[in-house]
Each structure stands twice: as structure tokens, then as C-alpha cells.
Amino acid sequence: MYKAFVKPLFDILFGSLAFVVLFPIFLIVALLLTIHLKGSPFFFQRRPGKNERIFKIVKFKTMTDAKDTNGNLLPDNERLTSLGKWVRSTSLDEIPQLLNVIKGEMSFVGPRPLLPQYLSLYNDFQKQRHNVTPGITGWAQVNGRNAISWEKKFEYDVYYAQHISFLLDLKILFKTVAKVFLRKDISEADSATATPFKGTQQE
Numbered sequence: 001m002y003k004a005f006v007k008p009l010f011d012i013l014f015g016s017l018a019f020v021v022l023f024p025i026f027l028i029v030a031l032l033l034t035i036h037l038k039g040s041p042f043f044f045q046r047r048p049g050k051n052e053r054i055f056k057i058v059k060f061k062t063m064t065d066a067k068d069t070n071g072n073l074l075p076d077n078e079r080l081t082s083l084g085k086w087v088r089s090t091s092l093d094e095i096p097q098l099l100n101v102i103k104g105e106m107s108f109v110g111p112r113p114l115l116p117q118y119l120s121l122y123n124d125f126q127k128q129r130h131n132v133t134p135g136i137t138g139w140a141q142v143n144g145r146n147a148i149s150w151e152k153k154f155e156y157d158v159y160y161a162q163h164i165s166f167l168l169d170l171k172i173l174f175k176t177v178a179k180v181f182l183r184k185d186i187s188e189a190d191s192a193t194a195t196p197f198k199g200t201q202q203e
Helices: 002-037 082-089 097-102 116-121 126-131 150-163 166-182
Strands: 042-048 054-060 107-109 135-137
Touching: 002 054, 002 082, 002 097, 002 107, 002 166, 042 116, 054 097, 097 135, 107 166, 126 150, 135 166, 150 166
Parallel strands: 107 135
Antiparallel strands: 042 054
């Protein structure tokens, strides 16, 4: 009942309310990034959602499109701007994803939607993370986020997919608020973003 009806309804109603309340902040951040980046403040990327269905996620853009002499994008840590780093550390870059929530492509809580190229790298256990709608925050995010291994993240994701409930969602939301205020586990020690997933090593 909760998973099939209550949770989706909650997402649409509270996603719409949250977007209205946060709209002034949305406009200010969009304006600052437009000026700072001298271009669009939005970042769009294809991601797999529930049942591996592809959709376009939208976030605030925190990195430039700077390239080397060969036309290749520079490393993430060289493209991450000072303003972008602040926007990311405060999780303001996630605000536009409320539009994905309102459209039903995402939920407030669920496994984070990752890159399409990872789909072929998942084992049968890890694939279960796509049995539920992806979220802005999730069980893995409040238990380490980018500070834990990919394998551990997927364990948390699958646990959530198998034990989804109102109380678990509530617990994750409260923990997320605490994480945002403490600005913990935003990125790995020496990287602006998480290390790419290359598949689980078989023993």
C-alpha cells in the first residue's frame, strides 16, 4: 500500500510544495551560476530509473566545460568552481531534481540514479536497486555517501529496495537533514566526485 500508492502521492504533493517554497532560492542560485559560468546553470544527464527506464536528471551545474588542448574535458577537480563547490557542499545543486520528483521519475527517498554505462556492470544482487524509484537521497547517502565503497553503497541500496517503508523513509529524511547541515561525505578524499564504478571483482 505504502510503496505503490502512498509514497508516489507523497512525492508529487510534497515535491510540488517544496519547489514552491524553495523557488526564491532556486532563482537566486540559477542567477548566480549563470553569471559565474557565463552560460546555462543547469546540468542534464541520462540516468536509469525504476526498471532501468532512462530519464534525464536535472541538477544545478557546478563545473565548467573547460577542455585541454586535445578537446577533452579537464579532470573534475579542475573544473569544479569555488561557487560550484559551495553549492554542492550545501546540497543546493539537488533542488532542480524536485522537478524529476514531480514528474514521477524520482522520489524523495530511494537509491541514487547512477550512469547508464553501469547497468551492464551490476551483478544480479546489485540490479535489485532498480526495483524501486530512484531518490534524491537514500539509505546509502546517509550511511557514508561517497566515503564508502561501491559494493557497500549497493548493499545499502538493495536493503532499501527490499525493506522500503514509511518509517525507513522518515529515518532517511531526518538523517539527510543532519548530513546537509554537517556537510559530511560530499566527495571522496582526493576527488571532486566519486570514483567511477568498474564492476565488482569476482573472487
